[in-house]
Amino acid sequence: MSDPFDAPTEVQRDRWGRPLVHPPEGSGKPEGYTRCTTFVDALEDTYNLTQWEKRMVAIGLSERADLLLAVAAHRDDKKKLNEVANAAKEAAKASSAATTGTALHALTERVDRGEPLPALPETAQRDIDAYRRATVDLNSVAIEQFCVYDPFRIGGTPDRVVEYRGQLYIADVKTGSIDFGAMKIAMQLGVYSRSTPYDFRTHTRGQWPRDIDQDRGIVIHLPAGTGRCELRWIDISKGWDAVLVAKAVRDWRGEKDWYEPFEQAAIEAAATDWAAMVAEATAVEQLRDIWAAADLAGAYTDELDALCKARKQELESAA
Template sequence: MRIVELTPTVDVPRDGWDRPLVIPKQGGKPVALTRTTTFIDCIEDKSALSGWKSRMTLVGAAMRPDLLNVVSQLDPEEPADKRKLDRLAEQALDISGANAKREKGTHLHTLSEYVDRGQPLPAGTSPHDKLDMAAYMGATVPFTVKAVERFVVVPELGTGGTFDRLLEYAGPGPEGGHIEGHFIGDLKTGTITYGKLKMATQLAVYSHGEFYDHTLFPVDPADRKAFAAWKKREVSAEEAAVAYSPLPGHVSRKWGIIINLPAGSGDCALHWVDLEIGWDAARLARQIRATRSAKGAMLPWVTGVTSAGTC
């Protein structure tokens, strides 16, 4: 694997709901976009995830019975107590080790960038991590990495998000023939048994995006006064347009690539994902989200009609 371009990751300014704030292409004040993962969340069957989180929360509570003593003093119908219970549930989940996989995944993503750059792994890298990175290196030999962790905006959907990799590839395709071009790639460090449609949808949304360079409108979100002023700033259409640039001309909107590296397995496998199916799901997600805001789905029951002279 060889990197042609690697732009350092600097996060996009975000609002209090973690939504990316961007200057619209037509100019104006910063607007909040829906995160890509949030946008497509409505199409996922979360029953397996929900059940797993419930089980792990119970495991964490069993490991720390003192948490239950606090729970017994709280009213789940009281707003302030609800927030406390939410924090306790998250604490129990963390105690169970459920969040360790997420942290491990973030760690492997970081190590994979060293591999992509052709740099040695940091000192102290564990033997298991070295085996994982060796597997990653071997599986990704056919690719040239064109970009890593780049933020894109999809005005059609009102979304913004960061893809893992933009990969150049030429060779056998998913349908048996030769295929070549640029492909959106995503590194998954857990099981891919569930969520295949969501993965295809996520990559499909990215493939329809445009690069957005937020560094042209710098601001320090930690400086509250400066951040408040920045959010009110009007930007001309000419200035705003410069921040947008198209993805390379041959980015596939038909196929994307999942790089599956289960943490600690020493095994890495590649999978094609159908982005046309994913894009259909993205448009369905837009329809679902719009329908959720519809009014009038329920009306009060009318027991009688009163008019002049009647009762």
């Protein structure tokens, strides 16, 4: 008998960070499902993110002479240079916004669960007050509920399932800029709107109270430190169209048979029934073509030579 106190408190993952899910077929063995964010990344335009990271590294290096020295000392060591670049990003406080956003995100969860909040800095308090005002008409039905989309073997955790005017919607809390990446957001919410709740403790699938809208989702934009929060509709039907394209791209990337050795044509030619072709030849010129083709394919043998000569005599005798 299993000890209920030993039940996992979060989704178990494999060494690649994929959530382990028991497939619906009931094989009994968990599989690594693709994380939703990873799945939709197949179509993400990373240009702006890459440019931002370059700027952060440049700023960090300008402020840390020791990191510049490390670059000079390890310019041929890729692993070390990666470590230096990451340190330079940290020196430029590249992760501070993400840290603040994660904390603010956690506070919104406590608000929606009806839990008390600790004393907050004034800036954070203004953000939370703005969040309460903007979401007053949204009733949270599920908060951080892990779910799966079995047809594509995707697992992920939407921020919220909310009820608004009697309809359920997938909602996403964003504490940073939403000027870029709208397609990725729409793709994720499109997947979640079609997904099924999954209890990782019991490995069972559940159901939402009602169908979730698959045309529109809600983005709760709470830019950290601004004291502002606004709701926006996002077209997740178009997002789902993009998910289907991402599925095709991932399938293409998994395709292995792109190349074929040169000798493959000769191997296939060797399997040709040359003897039957000789027997069916109706003219000497046709025999000459068969000779040439067999020779090119590396299939011309003494036996085939004898068959060709015998058939040539037959055709000439019948002429």
